[in-house]
Amino acid sequence: MQSKNLYFEPLTAVHADALFPILTTPSVLAFIDPTGETPSLEELRAEYTARARGPVNLTTPDEKWFNVAIYLKADSPIAIGRLEATSYGEWGEIAYLLGEAWWGKGLAFEAMTWWHDYLETLVPETQWWATVHPANQRSIQLLMRLKYEEIDPSRRPNLQSYDSGDLCFVLPSKRSC
Template sequence: MQTLAIGSLTLEPQIAAHADEMFVVLSDPAIYEYENEPPQSAAGLRERFAELESRRSPNGSEQWLNWVIRLPNNKLIGYVQATVYPIGRAAIAYELNSAYWGRGLARQAVQVMLGELIARYGVKQFSAVLKQQNQRSFKLLQRLGFALATPAEHLRAEVERDEFLMLRQVEASERGAP
């Protein structure tokens, strides 16, 4: 993994040393309006981040790529992540502290991650799962070229009834093909 930059943002490979600052970022209750819950402690988050530093699933079949998002003032504001499967697919996720919503920062961060996954990891298809009520994420993913999966794809992916599966195929021009 390498550090990525876009506009005023820097995406750094996530490591255990980011846990204390990210605990504050991820303790924002607004992030969890639709699902999940904040980390229980900085120590627990540090342990989780340390596990993720291997960048691989326990069986080695998946790559787990996690970046923290840093502003020019050195402040962390969230993360982007991808699980890369060996067949050219990746599932993505992201979270930003709500103080930074609506500024285009999530779009920039996810966009640079997608580019990295295409160029460096050979990803040809992306997926994201979100709660149907989460219109903010739905619109962000649409702006990034994702579309709703078909009902059959939802069923195959075992997506919950209150969730959307969104997919994005990588165009040949994005892969550098003629």
């Protein structure tokens, strides 16, 4: 599982050690943790364990979780972030986090381009949705570069990642919602 500059591994608790220092910084959590609390390493391990196990109480019978750690190719590969997606049949939600040191290099765009292609092999023709804090300009720009379009959140009332005031984006597909 790789792209030009990156490779990807299914996310497990093992990745928490490498990702903890880079994904629990104030800059990374600024728009994704409304509680403002920084998780501990143990909490991150538990979260990644749960992500690897998959859904216990299904939102829909078709619910599937996909999570990968992102590595920068190098003689000594470096963990730089992670990608997530939840599919519910014909639609799903995606998200992405990179450590701040790797912002502004086009690596999130490269990772997400690969992620959409990979997910297409697993859950074909899924229509992907994303919710974003309105001040998260980097995330909004990334979605626009990926050709997502802003849409009224009321078009998909059961978005799990939606917090009040979030902007909502969808990647248009042949299938209408």
